Amino acid sequence: MRKLTMLSAILASTAMTMPAFADGHLRIVEEPLELTIQMNHARYPNYDENWPVEQAARAMTGIHLIDDTVGANMRTDENTGKTEALNLMLAAGVIPDIVGSSRLKDFVNQYGPEGAFYPLNDLIAEHAPNMAAYFAERPEIAAAISAADGNMYYIPYLPDGKYGRAYFIRYDWLDALGLPVPETVEEVEATLRAFKNDDPNGNGLADEVPYFARQWPELIRLVTLWDGRSSGSDTYHDFYVDEGQIQHPYAGEGYREGIKNLARWYAEGLIDVEVFTRGSSAREFLLSENLGGMTHDWFASTSGYNTSLADRIDGFAFKAFAPPASVSGVRMEEHRRIPIKPDGWAIGATNEHPIETIKYFDFWFTEEGRRLANFGVEGEQYTMVDGAPKFTEEFLTNGEPVNNQLYAIGSQLQARGYFQNYEYEKQWSNEFALEGIALYDEGDYLIDQFLGVAFNAEEQRVYDRYWSSIRDYMLERQQGWILGNGDVEADWDAYIETLNEMGLQDVLDVMNSAYARQYG
Numbered sequence: 405m406r407k408l409t410m411l412s413a414i415l416a417s418t419a420m421t422m423p424a425f426a427d428g429h430l431r432i433v434e435e436p437l438e439l440t441i442q443m444n445h446a447r448y449p450n451y452d453e454n455w456p457v458e459q460a461a462r463a464m465t466g467i468h469l470i471d472d473t474v475g476a477n478m479r480t481d482e483n484t485g486k487t488e489a490l491n492l493m494l495a496a497g498v499i500p501d502i503v504g505s506s507r508l509k510d511f512v513n514q515y516g517p518e519g520a521f522y523p524l525n526d527l528i529a530e531h532a533p534n535m536a537a538y539f540a541e542r543p544e545i546a547a548a549i550s551a552a553d554g555n556m557y558y559i560p561y562l563p564d565g566k567y568g569r570a571y572f573i574r575y576d577w578l579d580a581l582g583l584p585v586p587e588t589v590e591e592v593e594a595t596l597r598a599f600k601n602d603d604p605n606g607n608g609l610a611d612e613v614p615y616f617a618r619q620w621p622e623l624i625r626l627v628t629l630w631d632g633r634s635s636g637s638d639t640y641h642d643f644y645v646d647e648g649q650i651q652h653p654y655a656g657e658g659y660r661e662g663i664k665n666l667a668r669w670y671a672e673g674l675i676d677v678e679v680f681t682r683g684s685s686a687r688e689f690l691l692s693e694n695l696g697g698m699t700h701d702w703f704a705s706t707s708g709y710n711t712s713l714a715d716r717i718d719g720f721a722f723k724a725f726a727p728p729a730s731v732s733g734v735r736m737e738e739h740r741r742i743p744i745k746p747d748g749w750a751i752g753a754t755n756e757h758p759i760e761t762i763k764y765f766d767f768w769f770t771e772e773g774r775r776l777a778n779f780g781v782e783g784e785q786y787t788m789v790d791g792a793p794k795f796t797e798e799f800l801t802n803g804e805p806v807n808n809q810l811y812a813i814g815s816q817l818q819a820r821g822y823f824q825n826y827e828y829e830k831q832w833s834n835e836f837a838l839e840g841i842a843l844y845d846e847g848d849y850l851i852d853q854f855l856g857v858a859f860n861a862e863e864q865r866v867y868d869r870y871w872s873s874i875r876d877y878m879l880e881r882q883q884g885w886i887l888g889n890g891d892v893e894a895d896w897d898a899y900i901e902t903l904n905e906m907g908l909q910d911v912l913d914v915m916n917s918a919y920a921r922q923y924g
């Protein structure tokens with residue numbers, strides 16, 4: 405640090421006479437060095453050397469990334485997390501210098517210890533001061549990404565900002581019916597019933613859809629109102645941590661109670677009858693047709709309807725409300741942004757420049773690199789205002805979604821290891837989203853998340869043998885109960901017995917042994 409300060413001082417004083425060195429403090433190599441990269445992500449099929457962000461990083465560091473992607477456009481299986489493109493790359497026998505991908509974590513934590521990727525701990529300690537400082541401040545993140553052998557094999561994409569989803573309701577419908585914002589699960593039920601029966605959209609038809617969801621697990625999320633859980637992380641159906649022990653939400657008593665009541669709500673017409681099949685267009689359709697009453701969805705995009713539908717639906721107000729109190733009085737927002745994703749990048753074992761590469765990874769954790777990763781190129785997408793990056797008015801108002809514009813220039817790439825800056829999103833979040841986030845901030849409703857475990861080979865075998873069929877069975881029964889095929893209370897003991905016969909306890913045992921090793 406001290407060296408850097410002295411160097412900066414020297415450079416500043418000699419800047420007039422040595423302009424070539426004036427902003428060379430991020431330079432890693434004197435002569436340009438080319439490193440190959442495999443990059444897989446649904447939003448960008450490979451690494452584009454023409455991205456303005458890549459060009460800027462080249463100018464600053466001297467490192468040139470050269471696309472060498474195998475299996476571009478191959479999708480990751482969201483259920484198994486298996487990354488076909490990465491398997492293809494491995495089968496081809498050549499691992500590029502850098503491998504960046506969504507769902508990289510399990511892959512590198514399996515093949516890293518077998519020698520396919522560099523362990524990063526020593527490289528970071530010796531050559532990457534910015535990342536070392538980050539991990540020193542957040543040891544839980546270092547623990548969460550480490551493999552069973554204790555080493556880190558990838559640098560993750562680290563999201564910033566806490567809030568993801570919230571409860572939304574039609575405030576104008578509440579006003580029309582003279583109802584308050586519901587504060588408890590009982591009041592939510594009464595409100596949904598009023599939405600169904602009392603014609604809040606005023607067209608004389610009982611056409612309202614009281615609760616709807618773009619993703620059907622957001623119906624299951626409501627079991628939290630009966631003190632159940634639906635997931636321990638931002639991935640649906642995930643395990644959760646209960647007083648230091650890993651459990652699965654779909655084997656708990658609060659879940660049973662929640663499913664029992666949600667089945668009742670469904671039978672009474674308080675839930676969208678098409679909740680399992682309507683899919684991702686549910687929100688767009690039910691809001692724009694003035695039919696949908698309540699959901700649980702993302703702050704920013706859901707708040708956006710207050711602007712986009714203002715002209716079409718008189719008085720339209722679909723705004724966030726605080727998580728209703730559960731039967732025991734707990735107000736919980738189960739969903740939040742996870743602080744660490746399984747996406748990011750790693751160093752292939754045949755890379756002949758591991759030190760330069762880890763320095764390059766570290767560049768993205770410097771102030772300038774982080775700005776480049778988050779905001780794009782200065783003077784193009786943003787300018788510096790009072791010492792902070794601010795997107796230009798032209799960039800924010802040209803009609804294209806901000807995210808898509810940033811991906812298109814090589815910024816905000818989740819297959820790059822970097823630390824997101826929430827400020828980038830705040831600058832284009834609408835007033836309704838910011839108002840809702842302030843409401844959630846006040847109440848402190850978020851809970852800690854399960855950040856995942858890294859199995860050793862034997863644990864992995866047990867998990868692979870049992871888990872996917874257990875999960876399928878859980879989801880099949882879950883949907884059946886909601887739709888009225890069977891009664892959760894009558895079926896419960898047999899259900900738990902079947903889960904145990906299928907190996908649930910074995911899976912929980914390996915989850916817990918891995919968890920204790922990793923976080924203990």
Ligand code: CA
Pocket residue numbers: 603604605606607608609610611612
């Ligand atoms: Ca109506």
